[in-house]
Amino acid sequence: MIALPRRCAGVALLLISSALLAAPKEQPSVGDAKNGEVLYGRCVACHALAYDRTGPRHCGLIGRKAGTVKGFDYSDAMKRSKVVWSPKTLDEFLANPLKTVPGTAMGYAGVTDSKERRDLIAYLSEVNESDECKKRSP
Amino acid sequence: MSFFKIANDASAVAVRRNFLGQSSLILSGAAIALLAGKDALAAKGGQSTEQDIRILNTAISAELEAIAAYQVGAESGLLQQPVLALALTFQGHHKEHADILSKTIVKLGGKPTVAKAKYNFPTEKLKSQADVLQFAATLEKGAVSAYLNAVPLFGNPDLAKAAASILGDEAMHWAILRNALGEVPVPSAFMS
Numbered sequence: 375m376i377a378l379p380r381r382c383a384g385v386a387l388l389l390i391s392s393a394l395l396a397a398p399k400e401q402p403s404v405g406d407a408k409n410g411e412v413l414y415g416r417c418v419a420c421h422a423l424a425y426d427r428t429g430p431r432h433c434g435l436i437g438r439k440a441g442t443v444k445g446f447d448y449s450d451a452m453k454r455s456k457v458v459w460s461p462k463t464l465d466e467f468l469a470n471p472l473k474t475v476p477g478t479a480m481g482y483a484g485v486t487d488s489k490e491r492r493d494l495i496a497y498l499s500e501v502n503e504s505d506e507c508k509k510r511s512p
Numbered sequence: 513m514s515f516f517k518i519a520n521d522a523s524a525v526a527v528r529r530n531f532l533g534q535s536s537l538i539l540s541g542a543a544i545a546l547l548a549g550k551d552a553l554a555a556k557g558g559q560s561t562e563q564d565i566r567i568l569n570t571a572i573s574a575e576l577e578a579i580a581a582y583q584v585g586a587e588s589g590l591l592q593q594p595v596l597a598l599a600l601t602f603q604g605h606h607k608e609h610a611d612i613l614s615k616t617i618v619k620l621g622g623k624p625t626v627a628k629a630k631y632n633f634p635t636e637k638l639k640s641q642a643d644v645l646q647f648a649a650t651l652e653k654g655a656v657s658a659y660l661n662a663v664p665l666f667g668n669p670d671l672a673k674a675a676a677s678i679l680g681d682e683a684m685h686w687a688i689l690r691n692a693l694g695e696v697p698v699p700s701a702f703m704s
Binding site for chain 1: 563566567569570571573574577631632650651653654655656657658661662663664665704
């Protein structure tokens, strides 16, 4: 009578362990757009949302093929990159721009903190749908 | 604004002038090092130099835009003395940055970016001196971040040192503009 509960407990433990091992990987959490807006302050030496500066405008970024804002003078590397900007491609690029698109004119070491990248991308995604961007998208 | 109290004090003005003069001297030191180091600059060549030229050209582009932005501020009629003089001093620094960066690119065998015929600025949002100062502060903070993230990318350590020297100057601009706006001049121990 004593052995049965012990065996049951062992089985239960095994089941719990198996369930933990089989659990799907944690999905990346959605970024904090408000913090992303603060982080965007790092970008404003070269970028603006609605107009081109040293870097191209960010309105309309999500879903846009890299190197295609009309009238902006991109590096050849960016024009050839075949990147289409999405949360995933932005995450890769922002982590290390020069590694992702060698030859890009964006001489920026990168945003190494993955949470900061998520927040920044959440902001860029949110602002992409804003009235300011809808009015001025290319 | 606390800045005006400080700026109207004659001794403080003298200190500020001395401080600004000294910062120019420091920058000139970095500039001279770059100008004198032609052979060392050119020695590396190859992909590393190409990347250095691209980074420098991006920096020039931002510096030229900053010069134009300060010009817009100076001509807006919104800036009063001594803020106007300060803005023109900062514009002068950006001119020095652009000049030395351009000369360096030529030495490296590249072609420096030149100023655009026209720049876009949110002039419709600039309705007061504080608006102009806030706009300038935003650009200067962005510039600090841009240089901070350019420094580790240079193949040539002399260029990294020169970029760090410019970074320090931009950070001082940012702090003084924040002070003029009545904000904490240096809000944190680190920049990012």
